[in-house]
Amino acid sequence: MKEHSFFLRLGFRCEDTQLINEANQFHAIFEDIERRSHSFQADTDPQTIRQFNSEVHNAAANIWAFKRKVLGLILRCQLPGGTNFPLLVDHVSREANYFRNRLEELNNGRLEPLPDAIIDENVFFLKIMADHAKFIGHLLDPSERKLVEQAREFSQDFDTLMYQAIDLSSMRPQSQTQPLLSQFVDENRVSVKSLRDFKKTARDLIEECRIKSIIHPLLADHVFREAERFLFILDMFDRSLSGVKVNKKEIMH
Numbered sequence: 001m002k003e004h005s006f007f008l009r010l011g012f013r014c015e016d017t018q019l020i021n022e023a024n025q026f027h028a029i030f031e032d033i034e035r036r037s038h039s040f041q042a043d044t045d046p047q048t049i050r051q052f053n054s055e056v057h058n059a060a061a062n063i064w065a066f067k068r069k070v071l072g073l074i075l076r077c078q079l080p081g082g083t084n085f086p087l088l089v090d091h092v093s094r095e096a097n098y099f100r101n102r103l104e105e106l107n108n109g110r111l112e113p114l115p116d117a118i119i120d121e122n123v124f125f126l127k128i129m130a131d132h133a134k135f136i137g138h139l140l141d142p143s144e145r146k147l148v149e150q151a152r153e154f155s156q157d158f159d160t161l162m163y164q165a166i167d168l169s170s171m172r173p174q175s176q177t178q179p180l181l182s183q184f185v186d187e188n189r190v191s192v193k194s195l196r197d198f199k200k201t202a203r204d205l206i207e208e209c210r211i212k213s214i215i216h217p218l219l220a221d222h223v224f225r226e227a228e229r230f231l232f233i234l235d236m237f238d239r240s241l242s243g244v245k246v247n248k249k250e251i252m253h
Helices: 002-011 017-037 046-075 086-108 114-139 145-170 178-207 217-241 248-252
Strands: none
Touching (some): 002 017, 002 046, 002 086, 002 217, 046 086, 086 114, 114 145, 114 178, 114 217, 145 178, 178 217
16 A cells, blocks of 8 residues: 555656645555554454554555545546556555455454355456556557567456456356366466566566666566465465465464
8 A cells, every 4th residue: 555655646747736745645654554563463462453453444445535536537637647547546446445345354353255255356366467467568668569568468368367257256156166266276376477477577677677668666566566465365275275274374474
């Protein structure tokens, strides 16, 4: 959320001082939240964590509302000349909504059953990965033809995987068999690993100034970390489907 504030601020016009100030305020809020989160340990009183989660939930709800406001301004052509893609603003708002919903689930102690979680997490993250590929393709310089084409191929691949996930979702509960879910996770993991490696290469090339683009190095690292997170979740699902007990400390980490 902190980095989203930074990315949005970069995309505003210099005259959008109010929006820039709001983005800076959110950056400061989530920077403080991030700093304080590191002080908690596994044995911290659950009530303390619950109160902290409620505070973070409120901040996530507020930044979601800010992002949707910005999206509305862009779609009504009230921010001409800015560089925030509407899809990017929608993308980061979906992530804010995902974050606040997860905090609410944790505080209420009501996580989804594993079969539902597998499908819903994949529907969400496959869309996120498809979006990332589109952003990379549009922010690379057009002369980087090979990388642009690779990004386009990843976009198409993840669009296909996302629609497959939506189809599996619509077939619930009949589709929630162990063989189908296991194949579903395996297929997605293969594609996510390839995209993760592509993002890592792009991130390294951007940091070394070896390719032409307008991608901020932090954005390149941001999308790489989200692919890593998706792979972590897929690995947990795979172990759970195989009957391996998932370590709660590992999930927290």
